[in-house]
Amino acid sequence: MLLTKSEAAARKVLLECGLDEINSLTNANLRRLILSRGAYYEEIDLKGKDGRIVTFEGRSIISISSAITDRGKKRFTAAHELGHFEMHKDLPVNVDTHYELCNWYQSGIHEKEANEFASELLMPFNLFNLQCKNQKFRPELIDQLSNTFLVSKTAAILKFVKSGNHPVFVVCTKDNKVKWWKMSKEMETAEHEFIPNWLRYKVKVTANLPPPVDSVVGQLFKTNQTQERFQEIEKSTWFLTKPEDDPKMFEFCHFVPSYNFALSVIWED
Ligand SMILES: [Zn+2]
Structure with missing residues (x-):
């Protein structure tokens, strides 16, 4: 690392x-x-x-x-x-x-x-990594990491996209506009035997435009709901997919209402 x-x-x-x-x-x-x-x-x-x-x-x-x-x-x-x-x-x-x-x-x-x-x-890298060892991404893992390291969920998610051991795609949306996105990079190294295809796909987001309407974060902003939500989505919501793909993924949306700001974590189980 x-x-x-x-x-x-x-x-x-x-x-x-x-x-x-x-x-x-x-x-x-x-x-x-x-x-x-x-x-x-x-x-x-x-x-x-x-x-x-x-x-x-x-x-x-x-x-x-x-x-x-x-x-x-x-x-x-x-x-x-x-x-x-x-x-x-x-x-x-x-x-x-x-x-x-x-x-x-x-x-x-x-x-x-x-x-x-x-x-x-x-959240020193070696300790963080130890805490996520052999664990796939799931919303409860973020709760666990945030409790262990006494940090916010935002901080735990941002650390996970860099140092976690399960590939994720993170999108930051504020006031219903996409601000930035980040893909787990480390997955490209030899440490990880399996690199999912979707990590290499083109993403369907544009900076300063709203997120996809069928995404969890898109729905939350559309309906003015500002709670956390986690659900199964179509892979094509966020990516330009290929026909041979398994169409399913998950999206977890962490909302910070006071800043009208959300982090979406998208992953394949
Ligand atoms: Zn500063």
Whole structure:
């Protein structure tokens, strides 16, 4: 597994702090970890923003919104700001909203790096992989991963598309417009004996246009429902298929109502 620069930076922090065990990064420890790296940590009113880091004359203050009640979100935001501290000390100020965290692949290089850092810090690849070992994708696996690593389901899904061991296709939709999509890449390596054909198919999505009407996410937006749903779909909903294909797949849709944002995970059993 090749680590990106940001993942390697997270691994270095964990190693230097002697942390590499599951659950070793609890809330209190994450705060302590930030302090031990040399940044100040506080939870204050950030007026609608989620996290901020300010660096002045070599000192950094990481502020996390006191309005965040969700533990996974608070942890990810704190880890994200620590990523800016470790990698982007030259930037005087960074202010983040959850939307930028959701907007993983679109928010510019510094945000992408801070997200990758946070993801690896909270869900180190080897531990994550151990947790998914011999398990096919299913919605309950995301619940399990999010509980084990104390992260949001969004964060667990985004880690899974990169480091899980069952091929999935993930599509991000906001305000009924497709923002980005991502296919499990690792499946192309020799680690995986079986590469399903659909991973190589052309996808039927266009950025900034609505998702397919017959997709689960398309239905949810159409009917204004914002709950999680999981159901069998036709493979041709998302892909330009071939006649010899098994027509069935599954789509799990995770909705974040406060941002009118959804992640669809599409997979073959
Ligand atoms: Zn940021």
